Amino acid sequence: MTRIVSFLPSSTEILYELGLGNQVVGVTHECKFPDDAKTKPRIIRSSFEAGKLSSTEIDKKIVELGRTGGDIYLVDDKKLKQAAPDLIVAQGVCEVCAPFTKEIEHAVSMLGYRPDILVLDPHDLDDILISIMDIAGRVDRIEEGRKLVVSLRKRIDYIMRKSVFGAETNNHMFKPKVLCIEWIDPPFIAGHWIPQMVEITGGVNGISSRGSPSRRTSIEEIIQFQPDKIILMPCGFNLKRTLQELKVLKDNIKWTNLQAVRENEVYAVNATDYFSKPGPRTITGLEILAKIINPVPFADLVVPNNSFERVTNLYSE
Numbered sequence: 205m206t207r208i209v210s211f212l213p214s215s216t217e218i219l220y221e222l223g224l225g226n227q228v229v230g231v232t233h234e235c236k237f238p239d240d241a242k243t244k245p246r247i248i249r250s251s252f253e254a255g256k257l258s259s260t261e262i263d264k265k266i267v268e269l270g271r272t273g274g275d276i277y278l279v280d281d282k283k284l285k286q287a288a289p290d291l292i293v294a295q296g297v298c299e300v301c302a303p304f305t306k307e308i309e310h311a312v313s314m315l316g317y318r319p320d321i322l323v324l325d326p327h328d329l330d331d332i333l334i335s336i337m338d339i340a341g342r343v344d345r346i347e348e349g350r351k352l353v354v355s356l357r358k359r360i361d362y363i364m365r366k367s368v369f370g371a372e373t374n375n376h377m378f379k380p381k382v383l384c385i386e387w388i389d390p391p392f393i394a395g396h397w398i399p400q401m402v403e404i405t406g407g408v409n410g411i412s413s414r415g416s417p418s419r420r421t422s423i424e425e426i427i428q429f430q431p432d433k434i435i436l437m438p439c440g441f442n443l444k445r446t447l448q449e450l451k452v453l454k455d456n457i458k459w460t461n462l463q464a465v466r467e468n469e470v471y472a473v474n475a476t477d478y479f480s481k482p483g484p485r486t487i488t489g490l491e492i493l494a495k496i497i498n499p500v501p502f503a504d505l506v507v508p509n510n511s512f513e514r515v516t517n518l519y520s521e
Contacts (some may be wrong), residue, residue: 206343209247209289211307214483215324216241218336219293221352222345230287232277234440237477237485240350247284248307257451259389259438262295277307280316291320291342297355326482327415328400329490348352356487360404363494366501369407382407382497383431383464386418386439386475389452393421394437397482405494407433423458434464435496436515437475443510446472450515470515471496478511497502 207232216235217407219228225240232248237240251274254262254270269276294308312318322342324335333353340349382402384394395418410429411421418439437448450472453459464470473479473496478489492511494502 206290207288208291208293208343209284209287209311209319210235211292211421212295212324212481212488213237214481215293215339216244217481217483217485218339219343219392220351221336222340222343222348224345226342226345228290230283230409234476245280245287247280247283247287248277248337249280251278253276254440259387259452260379263387263390274305279307279310279314284311284314288315289319293322293324293339293342296322298386324482326397328397329404329486331440332482332486333357334395336484341360353485356484360490361488363490363502364404365493367404367498379406379408380497381410381427381429382433383410383429384412384435384437386437388436388438388446388449391421391426392418393422394418394479397486398437398479401490401493404490405497407493407497423456427458430462431464432469433497434462434470435493436470436472437479439480440476442476443472443474443513446475447513449516468514468516471512472510472515473512474510477508 206227207229208219208224208227210219210228211232213232213235216228216231217237219225220238220241228241228244230247231241231244233246233250235244238312251269252265257265266276268274276475292308292311309320320342322338324338326332326335332357336353337349340346344477383397384402386394393412395412395416399412399414402409403414410431411425412419436446436450438449441449473492478485478492488507488511491505492507494514495505
Protein backbone atom coordinates (compact mmCIF):
# COMPACT_ATOMS: atom_id res chain seq x y z
CA MET A 205 0.00 0.00 0.00
CA THR A 206 1.32 3.41 -1.01
CA ARG A 207 1.48 5.78 1.96
CA ILE A 208 0.53 9.26 0.79
CA VAL A 209 1.02 12.67 2.39
CA SER A 210 -0.97 15.52 0.84
CA PHE A 211 0.45 19.03 1.09
CA LEU A 212 -2.72 20.65 -0.27
CA PRO A 213 -6.47 20.29 0.27
CA SER A 214 -7.36 19.79 -3.40
CA SER A 215 -5.11 16.74 -3.75
CA THR A 216 -6.59 15.29 -0.56
CA GLU A 217 -10.03 15.66 -2.10
CA ILE A 218 -8.86 14.00 -5.33
CA LEU A 219 -7.30 11.08 -3.45
CA TYR A 220 -10.57 10.44 -1.63
CA GLU A 221 -12.50 10.69 -4.91
CA LEU A 222 -10.19 8.00 -6.29
CA GLY A 223 -10.99 5.75 -3.33
CA LEU A 224 -7.62 6.17 -1.64
CA GLY A 225 -8.62 7.84 1.62
CA ASN A 226 -7.25 4.88 3.60
CA GLN A 227 -3.81 5.44 2.08
CA VAL A 228 -3.63 9.12 3.07
CA VAL A 229 -1.38 9.21 6.14
CA GLY A 230 -0.88 12.94 6.51
CA VAL A 231 -2.51 16.22 5.47
CA THR A 232 -2.43 19.97 6.12
CA HIS A 233 -4.47 21.95 8.64
CA GLU A 234 -6.72 23.06 5.77
CA CYS A 235 -7.65 19.56 4.57
CA LYS A 236 -11.23 19.41 5.83
CA PHE A 237 -13.05 17.68 2.97
CA PRO A 238 -14.36 15.07 3.08
CA ASP A 239 -15.00 14.84 6.81
CA ASP A 240 -12.73 11.82 7.17
CA ALA A 241 -9.78 13.98 6.11
CA LYS A 242 -10.12 15.84 9.41
CA THR A 243 -9.11 12.64 11.23
CA LYS A 244 -5.75 12.39 9.46
CA PRO A 245 -2.51 13.55 11.14
CA ARG A 246 -1.93 17.27 10.57
CA ILE A 247 1.61 17.41 9.25
CA ILE A 248 1.46 20.98 7.96
CA ARG A 249 0.10 24.04 9.75
CA SER A 250 0.18 27.80 9.27
CA SER A 251 2.83 29.78 11.13
CA PHE A 252 0.19 32.28 12.29
CA GLU A 253 -3.51 32.18 13.19
CA ALA A 254 -5.24 33.72 10.19
CA GLY A 255 -8.64 33.30 11.80
CA LYS A 256 -7.78 36.00 14.34
CA LEU A 257 -6.55 38.51 11.77
CA SER A 258 -8.34 40.80 9.30
CA SER A 259 -7.67 40.77 5.56
CA THR A 260 -5.36 43.75 5.97
CA GLU A 261 -3.46 42.13 8.84
CA ILE A 262 -3.08 38.84 6.96
CA ASP A 263 -1.67 40.66 3.92
CA LYS A 264 0.80 42.56 6.10
CA LYS A 265 1.88 39.34 7.78
CA ILE A 266 2.47 37.59 4.44
CA VAL A 267 4.45 40.57 3.14
CA GLU A 268 6.53 40.64 6.33
CA LEU A 269 7.30 36.92 6.14
CA GLY A 270 8.27 37.29 2.49
CA ARG A 271 10.57 40.19 3.29
CA THR A 272 12.29 38.47 6.22
CA GLY A 273 12.35 34.98 4.73
CA GLY A 274 10.05 33.65 7.43
CA ASP A 275 7.94 30.52 7.10
CA ILE A 276 4.29 30.77 6.09
CA TYR A 277 3.83 27.04 6.78
CA LEU A 278 5.45 24.81 9.37
CA VAL A 279 6.13 21.08 9.09
CA ASP A 280 5.58 18.84 12.12
CA ASP A 281 8.75 16.79 11.83
CA LYS A 282 7.63 14.11 14.30
CA LYS A 283 4.31 13.47 12.55
CA LEU A 284 6.02 13.48 9.17
CA LYS A 285 8.49 10.80 10.25
CA GLN A 286 5.67 8.72 11.73
CA ALA A 287 3.75 9.01 8.45
CA ALA A 288 6.76 7.67 6.51
CA PRO A 289 5.26 8.60 3.13
CA ASP A 290 6.03 6.85 -0.12
CA LEU A 291 4.45 9.74 -2.05
CA ILE A 292 4.10 13.46 -1.28
CA VAL A 293 1.66 15.47 -3.39
CA ALA A 294 2.34 19.21 -3.41
CA GLN A 295 1.73 22.27 -5.59
CA GLY A 296 3.67 24.86 -7.54
CA VAL A 297 0.91 27.43 -8.07
CA CYS A 298 1.26 29.79 -5.12
CA GLU A 299 3.52 29.76 -2.07
CA VAL A 300 0.86 31.64 -0.06
CA CYS A 301 -2.05 29.27 -0.77
CA ALA A 302 -0.36 26.00 0.24
CA PRO A 303 3.04 24.54 1.18
CA PHE A 304 5.58 25.19 -1.54
CA THR A 305 9.12 24.21 -2.57
CA LYS A 306 10.74 25.12 0.74
CA GLU A 307 8.42 22.84 2.70
CA ILE A 308 9.05 19.96 0.29
CA GLU A 309 12.81 20.33 0.68
CA HIS A 310 12.46 20.43 4.45
CA ALA A 311 10.31 17.31 4.43
CA VAL A 312 12.86 15.38 2.38
CA SER A 313 15.74 16.45 4.62
CA MET A 314 13.84 15.40 7.76
CA LEU A 315 12.82 12.01 6.37
CA GLY A 316 16.35 11.05 5.46
CA TYR A 317 15.16 9.52 2.21
CA ARG A 318 13.47 10.87 -0.90
CA PRO A 319 9.89 9.69 -1.41
CA ASP A 320 8.16 10.01 -4.75
CA ILE A 321 7.11 13.65 -5.13
CA LEU A 322 4.34 14.90 -7.39
CA VAL A 323 4.13 18.67 -7.83
CA LEU A 324 0.89 19.94 -9.37
CA ASP A 325 0.78 23.28 -11.16
CA PRO A 326 -2.76 23.91 -12.48
CA HIS A 327 -3.56 27.32 -13.99
CA ASP A 328 -6.99 26.71 -15.53
CA LEU A 329 -9.80 24.15 -15.55
CA ASP A 330 -8.06 22.00 -18.15
CA ASP A 331 -4.98 21.83 -15.92
CA ILE A 332 -7.14 20.83 -12.96
CA LEU A 333 -8.47 17.84 -14.92
CA ILE A 334 -4.91 16.97 -15.96
CA SER A 335 -3.85 17.13 -12.29
CA ILE A 336 -6.49 14.53 -11.45
CA MET A 337 -5.00 12.19 -14.04
CA ASP A 338 -1.47 12.96 -12.83
CA ILE A 339 -2.44 11.80 -9.35
CA ALA A 340 -4.37 8.81 -10.71
CA GLY A 341 -1.31 7.76 -12.68
CA ARG A 342 0.98 7.87 -9.65
CA VAL A 343 -1.34 5.78 -7.48
CA ASP A 344 -2.44 3.22 -10.09
CA ARG A 345 -6.02 4.47 -10.34
CA ILE A 346 -6.14 5.36 -14.04
CA GLU A 347 -9.65 4.03 -14.65
CA GLU A 348 -11.05 5.79 -11.58
CA GLY A 349 -9.31 8.98 -12.66
CA ARG A 350 -10.82 8.79 -16.13
CA LYS A 351 -14.32 8.30 -14.74
CA LEU A 352 -13.92 11.30 -12.43
CA VAL A 353 -12.57 13.50 -15.23
CA VAL A 354 -15.36 12.47 -17.61
CA SER A 355 -18.03 13.30 -15.03
CA LEU A 356 -16.49 16.71 -14.35
CA ARG A 357 -16.01 17.38 -18.07
CA LYS A 358 -19.70 16.70 -18.69
CA ARG A 359 -20.65 19.34 -16.13
CA ILE A 360 -18.30 21.86 -17.71
CA ASP A 361 -19.57 21.09 -21.20
CA TYR A 362 -23.19 21.48 -20.11
CA ILE A 363 -22.56 25.03 -18.93
CA MET A 364 -20.45 25.84 -21.95
CA ARG A 365 -23.09 24.58 -24.42
CA LYS A 366 -25.89 26.42 -22.67
CA SER A 367 -23.93 29.68 -22.68
CA VAL A 368 -23.08 29.35 -26.38
CA PHE A 369 -26.63 28.32 -27.30
CA GLY A 370 -28.05 31.29 -25.45
CA ALA A 371 -25.74 33.66 -27.26
CA GLU A 372 -26.56 32.13 -30.66
CA THR A 373 -30.34 32.20 -30.18
CA ASN A 374 -30.50 35.65 -28.63
CA ASN A 375 -28.55 38.30 -30.51
CA HIS A 376 -29.23 40.71 -27.68
CA MET A 377 -28.19 38.37 -24.88
CA PHE A 378 -26.61 40.41 -22.13
CA LYS A 379 -23.02 39.44 -21.32
CA PRO A 380 -22.28 41.15 -18.00
CA LYS A 381 -18.86 42.52 -17.19
CA VAL A 382 -17.74 40.55 -14.15
CA LEU A 383 -15.11 41.43 -11.57
CA CYS A 384 -13.93 38.65 -9.26
CA ILE A 385 -12.12 39.91 -6.17
CA GLU A 386 -9.73 37.42 -4.55
CA TRP A 387 -8.69 39.65 -1.67
CA ILE A 388 -10.58 42.61 -0.26
CA ASP A 389 -7.99 44.75 1.51
CA PRO A 390 -5.76 45.35 -0.33
CA PRO A 391 -7.82 44.42 -3.40
CA PHE A 392 -6.60 41.60 -5.64
CA ILE A 393 -8.34 40.41 -8.80
CA ALA A 394 -8.71 36.66 -9.23
CA GLY A 395 -6.53 34.90 -11.78
CA HIS A 396 -5.61 31.31 -12.71
CA TRP A 397 -8.82 29.33 -13.42
CA ILE A 398 -11.32 32.07 -12.41
CA PRO A 399 -11.20 34.14 -15.66
CA GLN A 400 -11.90 31.00 -17.71
CA MET A 401 -14.82 30.15 -15.42
CA VAL A 402 -16.32 33.62 -15.90
CA GLU A 403 -16.06 33.31 -19.68
CA ILE A 404 -17.57 29.79 -19.75
CA THR A 405 -20.61 31.00 -17.79
CA GLY A 406 -21.28 33.86 -20.21
CA GLY A 407 -19.56 36.76 -18.51
CA VAL A 408 -16.94 39.22 -19.73
CA ASN A 409 -13.86 38.87 -17.56
CA GLY A 410 -12.17 42.14 -18.45
CA ILE A 411 -9.18 43.01 -16.28
CA SER A 412 -7.57 39.64 -15.57
CA SER A 413 -6.57 36.86 -17.92
CA ARG A 414 -6.92 33.09 -17.96
CA GLY A 415 -4.01 31.24 -16.41
CA SER A 416 -2.27 34.35 -15.09
CA PRO A 417 -1.65 34.75 -11.35
CA SER A 418 -3.95 36.83 -9.21
CA ARG A 419 -2.65 40.36 -8.87
CA ARG A 420 -3.15 43.51 -6.90
CA THR A 421 -5.53 46.04 -8.39
CA SER A 422 -6.78 49.52 -7.52
CA ILE A 423 -10.15 51.14 -7.12
CA GLU A 424 -9.28 53.32 -10.10
CA GLU A 425 -8.80 50.26 -12.33
CA ILE A 426 -12.11 48.87 -11.08
CA ILE A 427 -13.87 52.18 -11.78
CA GLN A 428 -12.46 52.22 -15.30
CA PHE A 429 -13.75 48.68 -15.92
CA GLN A 430 -17.13 49.53 -14.33
CA PRO A 431 -18.28 45.93 -13.76
CA ASP A 432 -21.93 44.94 -13.96
CA LYS A 433 -21.43 42.29 -11.30
CA ILE A 434 -18.83 41.97 -8.55
CA ILE A 435 -18.09 38.59 -6.99
CA LEU A 436 -16.14 38.53 -3.74
CA MET A 437 -14.10 35.35 -3.25
CA PRO A 438 -11.26 36.05 -0.78
CA CYS A 439 -8.78 33.18 -0.96
CA GLY A 440 -9.40 30.66 1.79
CA PHE A 441 -12.49 32.40 3.23
CA ASN A 442 -15.90 30.79 3.61
CA LEU A 443 -19.11 32.74 3.02
CA LYS A 444 -19.51 33.89 6.62
CA ARG A 445 -15.92 35.13 6.86
CA THR A 446 -16.23 36.98 3.56
CA LEU A 447 -19.36 38.80 4.70
CA GLN A 448 -17.60 39.80 7.91
CA GLU A 449 -14.72 41.34 5.95
CA LEU A 450 -16.95 43.65 3.92
CA LYS A 451 -17.13 46.29 6.62
CA VAL A 452 -13.75 47.57 5.44
CA LEU A 453 -15.48 48.81 2.26
CA LYS A 454 -18.30 50.62 4.04
CA ASP A 455 -16.69 54.07 4.10
CA ASN A 456 -14.95 53.80 0.74
CA ILE A 457 -16.92 56.34 -1.32
CA LYS A 458 -15.33 55.24 -4.59
CA TRP A 459 -16.43 51.67 -3.91
CA THR A 460 -19.96 52.53 -2.82
CA ASN A 461 -20.40 54.68 -5.94
CA LEU A 462 -19.69 51.77 -8.27
CA GLN A 463 -22.72 50.94 -10.38
CA ALA A 464 -22.68 47.27 -9.35
CA VAL A 465 -22.66 48.25 -5.67
CA ARG A 466 -25.46 50.79 -6.09
CA GLU A 467 -27.58 48.24 -7.97
CA ASN A 468 -26.95 45.44 -5.43
CA GLU A 469 -25.06 43.34 -7.97
CA VAL A 470 -22.41 42.30 -5.46
CA TYR A 471 -22.15 38.66 -4.45
CA ALA A 472 -20.13 36.83 -1.83
CA VAL A 473 -19.20 33.17 -2.28
CA ASN A 474 -17.73 30.33 -0.26
CA ALA A 475 -14.27 30.62 -1.76
CA THR A 476 -12.43 28.11 0.40
CA ASP A 477 -14.69 25.24 -0.72
CA TYR A 478 -15.40 26.08 -4.35
CA PHE A 479 -12.91 28.59 -5.79
CA SER A 480 -9.55 28.82 -3.99
CA LYS A 481 -8.48 25.19 -4.31
CA PRO A 482 -8.03 23.55 -7.75
CA GLY A 483 -9.89 20.28 -7.30
CA PRO A 484 -13.17 18.57 -8.21
CA ARG A 485 -15.26 21.08 -6.25
CA THR A 486 -13.98 23.86 -8.49
CA ILE A 487 -16.56 22.60 -10.99
CA THR A 488 -19.22 23.26 -8.36
CA GLY A 489 -17.74 26.76 -8.24
CA LEU A 490 -18.31 27.00 -11.99
CA GLU A 491 -21.97 26.13 -11.46
CA ILE A 492 -22.23 28.74 -8.70
CA LEU A 493 -20.81 31.38 -11.06
CA ALA A 494 -23.34 30.36 -13.70
CA LYS A 495 -26.16 30.94 -11.21
CA ILE A 496 -24.78 34.38 -10.37
CA ILE A 497 -23.76 35.60 -13.83
CA ASN A 498 -26.70 34.24 -15.86
CA PRO A 499 -29.39 33.20 -13.36
CA VAL A 500 -32.25 32.72 -15.86
CA PRO A 501 -30.75 30.12 -18.23
CA PHE A 502 -29.06 28.36 -15.32
CA ALA A 503 -32.04 28.33 -12.98
CA ASP A 504 -32.06 24.52 -13.21
CA LEU A 505 -28.61 24.13 -11.68
CA VAL A 506 -28.62 22.99 -8.07
CA VAL A 507 -25.75 24.30 -5.96
CA PRO A 508 -24.92 23.70 -2.29
CA ASN A 509 -26.66 25.69 0.41
CA ASN A 510 -24.68 28.64 1.76
CA SER A 511 -22.39 28.62 -1.27
CA PHE A 512 -23.17 32.21 -2.29
CA GLU A 513 -25.20 35.21 -1.22
CA ARG A 514 -26.29 38.41 -2.88
CA VAL A 515 -25.06 41.33 -0.80
CA THR A 516 -27.86 43.85 -0.24
CA ASN A 517 -28.12 46.80 2.10
CA LEU A 518 -24.54 46.14 3.10
CA TYR A 519 -23.82 49.69 4.11
CA SER A 520 -26.95 50.45 6.09
CA GLU A 521 -26.63 50.53 9.86
